[in-house]
Amino acid sequence: MDRVDSTATGRELHRFAAELYPICRSITGDGIRQTLKIIQQRIPLEIVEVPSGTSVFDWTVPKEWNIRDGYIKDSSGRRVVDFLKCNLHVLNYSAPIHAKMPLSEIRPHLFSIPAHPDWIPYRTSYYKEDWGFCLSHNQLLALPEGDYEVCIDSTLADGSLSYGECFLPGQSSDEILISCHACHPSLANDNLSGLTVATALARILVECNANFHYSYRFLFIPGTIGAITWLARNRDAAARIRHGMVLTCIGDKARFHYKKSRRGDAEIDRAAAHVLSHLTEAPEILEFSPYGYDERQYCSPGFDLAVGCLMRSVWGSFPEYHTSADNLNFIEPKCLAESLRVCATILDVLENNGRYRNLSPFCEPQLGRRGLYRTTGGDSIANEINARLWLLNLSDGENSLLDIAERSRLPFETILEAADLLRENSLLELAPEAKGREEVPAKVAHKNVVPSS
């Protein structure tokens, strides 16, 4: 198992992001399809195609969009805006156009960011047929008035919406959902970081080859319409989701942010907060709000799933968001690796969060004669012994290991190790309703698998 080290993990994640970066993805079309096929090389992924026009709840799967080229040429025939140089230059989902017109007529179709005059914005028009170009403000200012040739060589035609699904069955039919959107073109933090970390996490689970308690479902989907499509077609599976996270913007070096599920006190919310507080610096836990990523859909009132959203920088709050500055330099190998470790550790908490019963509940059992205590009295005790005392005290069948970790302020891992030791010593047993979970064998974030950075 000792085949990866943290540096290597980070480098591999970044290399994977770099491979996916140039592809012009959108919510449908060959860009996302090609992306899913590359992911399929790493993990068992079913690629699902849903035809244009399919009704999904209140929505309809749109026409498929593909693009070959797009430019604005000046009167000399020079490309002054060129899709082939950066796929952000074309308003995503632009309808085809090929015409000559004066700059004054083009202007309403141009998007730039005056505050960051060197950056190209990322803009979309999925559901209102339109065309447009995004360009740096300096580019825009440099355009003289006059006639230009505008061309967007795209197609909007019946086709299908593509998404990828990786299902890894566990002992239980209860599921953990990891979801990320795969519809953004050349943007790194949003959302190649989520894509690459989710892929690596699924791969670790596959490679562990372990008999996990939960079944796992990884979704690589176009934002909003993809989540809606999946939920509309998988209401039974949705009903089996016990915990879930949307992964996005987890490659930059900002501190972590976790946005709680609509429920606000779900096990995933507490597990994420616990892990972040022990593994990372100054994490911030955000209350649920209905705007954001696909947790919007998973947490809609008809579903109300326990799905939160893990981020480093929060979408919309960093200047590089939805611009060409969210590039491969903006995400860092060690940050990607740390995010992977956080995710794996959260899964470990969920996998192992049983309730136990102290088999010697009247007074403390004599740990000393079992070699579970210090021998010379009068001095203070170590965290490991403290964890045993907490477990014995709180294991009345009501408190989960996470409850105990929270109350004791000890890391879950320390509590779990103590629980294993006390079980070996017949001082603790799993509470009856958790009996089926006795044989959870693996730690996803085991130090040899996902080394700390």
Added chain:
Amino acid sequence: MDRVDSTATGRELHRFAAELYPICRSITGDGIRQTLKIIQQRIPLEIVEVPSGTSVFDWTVPKEWNIRDGYIKDSSGRRVVDFLKCNLHVLNYSAPIHAKMPLSEIRPHLFSIPAHPDWIPYRTSYYKEDWGFCLSHNQLLALPEGDYEVCIDSTLADGSLSYGECFLPGQSSDEILISCHACHPSLANDNLSGLTVATALARILVECNANFHYSYRFLFIPGTIGAITWLARNRDAAARIRHGMVLTCIGDKARFHYKKSRRGDAEIDRAAAHVLSHLTEAPEILEFSPYGYDERQYCSPGFDLAVGCLMRSVWGSFPEYHTSADNLNFIEPKCLAESLRVCATILDVLENNGRYRNLSPFCEPQLGRRGLYRTTGGDSIANEINARLWLLNLSDGENSLLDIAERSRLPFETILEAADLLRENSLLELAPEAKGREEVPAKVAHKNVVPSS
């Protein structure tokens, strides 16, 4: 409806206070009776007379007090203390007296405030028969020893206690109570501010001529004994009170204070806190305590009504309290107008605080095709759109609009406007138990009725 502007509203409130200021009110007698008649010129007010000697719970309606004159004359016959100059000079409810006596005998009957030597204190002796004079400390210090003529030309005789009641029926028999005391003589903030704002609020409701959900009851009563008398005689009506506020000290320029009801988490408590936090600067929410104004009676354990107390300065905590410095200069037109606006906005919250059901609860409905979303993606969204998302997300029949306003930190009005829009678009309906409230038509604090100052 555009007939008032904020400046005019404030000026009219202050003018009304000035009209009432000179009257020597007490808990019974012609002063309060005359005050109620002036209020009656503005709103439909029933003036109720309850005979002296009537038992009201543990209390008895006292004899009626009336006063024509009161003075202390020095040996030269000059009035050194003169009721006709300021009605605070006589200890309120003083028994009649006419005698000559040396200053040394008068001293135990004199009240002054050494810390504010120019102000006359306001003191009362309702339930212990006594006589006395209040005067500025400088006046007191200037009195030479010697004989004086003291005269209080008052009567304490069987009569009645007077209070005013304005009842405005709504669709529901559930009531909202607005209560203020009307027993203080020439004091402006305490309590002409409450009197005038309550009158204006009732008048707005009358002029709205709207089919309000709640029935409204405005009480203009003598403090303590008046509330006790009303409650003793109206136990059925008291049982129909769902929300209420005591209004007092709301004319000065201090920030707002709202004292919560005994329950502490009543809808009125949350509505008041919400409105104050959005409309005013740095409001302070105070826990309930059993000392204060007539919320003491409404919140006694036998009633335990959801009645709080709205103030700007808190009684007892400002130096001018219960002194001649609480005069017409101490209250300001724009502060009175702002208090009126706060009250009206609180009523709007209560009137419109329904629970809704999202009719498209599985995933977000497609707001874009209904013109309820922005069209170009990639940028942030406005509060109006955010309010729609919050409503759709939380409208599961359990959360009221106020719940949603609190959780989203958006103003209730923004949430309400979004709810109206979503209902028009068939995306939301009132929860079944609230169906009767579908047609609440009016906003009490509509900007054309009570303009913001």
Added chain:
Amino acid sequence: MDRVDSTATGRELHRFAAELYPICRSITGDGIRQTLKIIQQRIPLEIVEVPSGTSVFDWTVPKEWNIRDGYIKDSSGRRVVDFLKCNLHVLNYSAPIHAKMPLSEIRPHLFSIPAHPDWIPYRTSYYKEDWGFCLSHNQLLALPEGDYEVCIDSTLADGSLSYGECFLPGQSSDEILISCHACHPSLANDNLSGLTVATALARILVECNANFHYSYRFLFIPGTIGAITWLARNRDAAARIRHGMVLTCIGDKARFHYKKSRRGDAEIDRAAAHVLSHLTEAPEILEFSPYGYDERQYCSPGFDLAVGCLMRSVWGSFPEYHTSADNLNFIEPKCLAESLRVCATILDVLENNGRYRNLSPFCEPQLGRRGLYRTTGGDSIANEINARLWLLNLSDGENSLLDIAERSRLPFETILEAADLLRENSLLELAPEAKGREEVPAKVAHKNVVPSS
């Protein structure tokens, strides 16, 4: 009752500590036995002997340890470490040894504190048979290499474990437990402070000769094994314990710390926090943790008793802890007296914490005609009157006096005095379920019994 003053109380407590200080106590043996006999001179104490080898839950009562002498002699026959000078010098529960050996062989058996080179540590080895010496680090550094004679003239043999129990029956079979450990040798704050204050508290109860509501049980026991032994032999009595405190480290001048019971919101937890906040400076309330003193056993999940721990300095957090510096100079008469007062006041709260019913619950009763209010209105009211209003308002049979004291932020004593007055005036009665408690006559901390320091 006016026979003690605070200075005298403190001096007496310190004198008692000084009497017990020289005795070499351990968890068994003549030291603790002699200590209990001295306590027996002051209060009715049953001394219980439990034979070695008795099974107590998961533990076994160990062999009895006694010691006459212990030393290390250098080659010249001089005692370089001498038990007779300070009983901390011998590792507590050391097995007998008499041998010559080079310093290098003795070293693993020597304990010192390099950070405090003049202090002798206190170390124990109860359950692993071993021998050893504790000495100051300077002593250790001064020992030249070479051969030494080591002698510990101790016995480890079948005998018994001794503990003391003082039971004072009250009206109810419900019990209040006061527990302290009595097994530490020459250490003053830990735990002669607890021993002496517990003894004085029991003596006050005896001398009050009052018909208390609760029965009281005082335990003077060896730490851990003593609590376990008592609990194993007294499960019926344990089931009757309603409130309890472990007393330890309450003689030094640090601010107070109270560690809450496992339940965290038990009446004792709230009573202790309330009393400390009103009687002492900047007390700190600590959450429960399963490490500490005998609350570990009382709060084990099989018992889960409402037992907290009262301390001034917290064990382990002050440098003198478990060293020779925790001597008679480290505890102060006035601190011991203050701790006694705090304990007595907490008992007063528990004894008197009834629930009442306002007999005039509709509006305020007219306090004025009963002489329970001020007579001249218009000014503020005193705490005594405020307490009456709070009691009348909250006495709906649900709120205890402590609930009311907490919500009003008034001292319990002020609330209790107001309750007595209102009962005398037939305005309040004990709620039906508390009727049996009408005649609690005495205040343990009555100012004439335990004067404030």
